[in-house]
Amino acid sequence: MSDELIVSGGGSSSIATDEILSSASELQRAADMTREIAGSIRMVDDRLTVQQMESWGIPSGAALVEVDLDCAYVDLQTIAQRAEELSGLVRYAAQTYGWMEALTEAAMSKLSANAAALLGFLFPAWAAAFVLTTGPALPLLAGIGLAAYLLGGQNKPAPTTEQLSAALNKLMSDPAFVLALRHGVMSADEFFAGVVGLPPNVVSALSDAGLIGLGTSAGFLQRAASLGGVLTETPVTQVSKTAPVAVTAPQSNSERVSRIPQPTAEHPEQIRIEKYILPGGEEHFEVYVAGTQDFAFSGSEEPWDFTSNVSNAAGSDGGSVAAVEAAMRDAGVTSESSVGFTGYSQGAATAARLAGSGEYNTTGVFTIGGPIGQIPLPPNVPVIVIEHTDDLVPASGGLQNNRDALTVERRAFEGRSLPENQPVPAHQLGEYAETARLMDESDSEEIQSATRRLGERSNGATAATVTSYEYKRVLP
Numbered sequence: 001m002s003d004e005l006i007v008s009g010g011g012s013s014s015i016a017t018d019e020i021l022s023s024a025s026e027l028q029r030a031a032d033m034t035r036e037i038a039g040s041i042r043m044v045d046d047r048l049t050v051q052q053m054e055s056w057g058i059p060s061g062a063a064l065v066e067v068d069l070d071c072a073y074v075d076l077q078t079i080a081q082r083a084e085e086l087s088g089l090v091r092y093a094a095q096t097y098g099w100m101e102a103l104t105e106a107a108m109s110k111l112s113a114n115a116a117a118l119l120g121f122l123f124p125a126w127a128a129a130f131v132l133t134t135g136p137a138l139p140l141l142a143g144i145g146l147a148a149y150l151l152g153g154q155n156k157p158a159p160t161t162e163q164l165s166a167a168l169n170k171l172m173s174d175p176a177f178v179l180a181l182r183h184g185v186m187s188a189d190e191f192f193a194g195v196v197g198l199p200p201n202v203v204s205a206l207s208d209a210g211l212i213g214l215g216t217s218a219g220f221l222q223r224a225a226s227l228g229g230v231l232t233e234t235p236v237t238q239v240s241k242t243a244p245v246a247v248t249a250p251q252s253n254s255e256r257v258s259r260i261p262q263p264t265a266e267h268p269e270q271i272r273i274e275k276y277i278l279p280g281g282e283e284h285f286e287v288y289v290a291g292t293q294d295f296a297f298s299g300s301e302e303p304w305d306f307t308s309n310v311s312n313a314a315g316s317d318g319g320s321v322a323a324v325e326a327a328m329r330d331a332g333v334t335s336e337s338s339v340g341f342t343g344y345s346q347g348a349a350t351a352a353r354l355a356g357s358g359e360y361n362t363t364g365v366f367t368i369g370g371p372i373g374q375i376p377l378p379p380n381v382p383v384i385v386i387e388h389t390d391d392l393v394p395a396s397g398g399l400q401n402n403r404d405a406l407t408v409e410r411r412a413f414e415g416r417s418l419p420e421n422q423p424v425p426a427h428q429l430g431e432y433a434e435t436a437r438l439m440d441e442s443d444s445e446e447i448q449s450a451t452r453r454l455g456e457r458s459n460g461a462t463a464a465t466v467t468s469y470e471y472k473r474v475l476p
Contacts, residue, residue, distance in 0.1 A: 003438055004411075005410050005435070005442060005447075006389075006408070007406065007407070009385070009402070009403055009404065010404070010406035010450060034077075041072055114200065115187070119194065166420065169418055169424070169425070170418060172423075173390045178392050179389075181392055181396065182373070186213075188214070189212045189214065189217040213374060214313060214397070214398045215313065215314050218313035219314040219315070219316070221314075222310050222316075225297070229298060230298040231297055231298065231310050232307065233307060233318060234475060235473070236322045236323045236326065236474065237471065237474050238327070238470070239472050240269070241327075241470070242467055242469075243467070244465035246463075246464065246465060246466075247465060249274075249461060249464065251455065252440045252451070253439045253440050254433060256342055256436070256454075257436045259274075259288050260288050260344045260368070260429065261288060261289070261347075262290065263293055263470075267468075269469055270303070270304055270320070270323065270347075270469070271287070271323065271469040271470075272287070272288040272466060273286070273327060273328065273468075274458070274464060274466045275464065275465050275467070276457070276464045278457075278461055278462065282338070284337075284338040284339070284340075284461070285331065285338070286340045286458060287324065287328060287351070287354075289324055289341070289342070289343035289346075289348075289351050290344065290346075291346050291347050291348075291429070292305070292306070292308075294306070300473065302473065303322070303471050303472065304320050308320040308350075309346055309349070312349040312371075312375075313349075313374075315353075320346060320347070320350045321353050321354065323471035324350055327469040330469070333360070335359055337361055338363050339361060339362060339363065340364035340365070340457065341355045342366040343368070344367075344368040344369060344370065344429055345370055345393060348369065348371075348372055349397070351365060352365065352370065353375060355377055356375055356377050356378060364454045365382075365383040368429070368436075369391055369429075369432055370394060371396045371398075372400075372402070373394070373401055375402075376401070377404075379404045382453035383405035384405065384450050384451070384454060385402065385407045386407075386408050386409075387400075387408075388411065388412045388426040390412055390413055390414075390426040391412070391427045393424065406446060406450040408439060410435045412425070412426040412435070439451070
């Protein structure tokens, strides 16, 4: 297990481990403390003069303390200055690395987008040529391959389903594959634009202007699928809700993660809403949203399904968004209400859609393992984004464009084996709970400051209650 956290964003271009940032903060604190000590020595030195000591009958040799105090003051000021300079250098190194990373990422994105546009433009011709030249030979090639296996590899057993599944899981959990997926997702719209016949230079111009993107591809996919009766949105309705019970405000990232709903047969609620009464009578709400519960393309009563995943990517209101909005209305949330959003996986994308809609007075956002890279989040509120570099779900949302959000990354399965029979293990909520615990234990001022700001609204409440909601789709 890797305990290394990579911290970026938060209004800064720097990228560094939490240990490096903690060291920079500690150096700055050491500089501040040293200056305070030096200031105290100077205050004593100013009040203690040679004339005073002589008037008190102190031996003249004791007057040398004046010189010692001056030397101590100068030495301490020098130490403070060097500690502060070293802290600045550490942060400058992190910032420089961040700049280079951003430039590299931008260059890779541009290159992959242009290549995708060209491949898409040439794809129809390549496909036709492949069919014409290799189509008649495919049965022969298949026969040769089968014969080679039977003759040359007959002593080597064919891989089992379990072995193939384990190999696929290992591939999908490789950070290099996850990064490639991020760039591939970002280039899908350019590829399809090329396929429909747009010249590469036109596609590049449309992409640079922001007229096509991940949402374009997802929207096209949803509209095309709806012709076949799948990926079609339906209304939602409330099935049940719990009675309000008392609750206290979360005091850590771990507590916040633990409050995300995990629907079961006994407790099927997908939404948790906490209502806080602040001093003076003002209300504040915290909304927690569950992850995907059903991967069905159609026919499911579950709003947290694959259809809602595609709707979130396309920028339209999916079933999960509609359900959370309805629950918020039931809880008394208005456009003026102070509200914070927390979500995991699809719940993170749902929370991001609501927070960035401009329809609510959003005061904070906390997302875990969500495909939210291309969903704009409010820039002037505390936002924490947690992602695993070996989790392909956040990568399916493309590159992370929310630079003002504090992004905390970790490779969940570095140095340990992947669990058997568990697809995409780095996406499990338990793994993200471990990342949240490491964040709570980190000395990084960036992490601790963002955590404090996220909880400012709910802390100090005079009363608080929580209500959970279950919603289902209304099928035709």
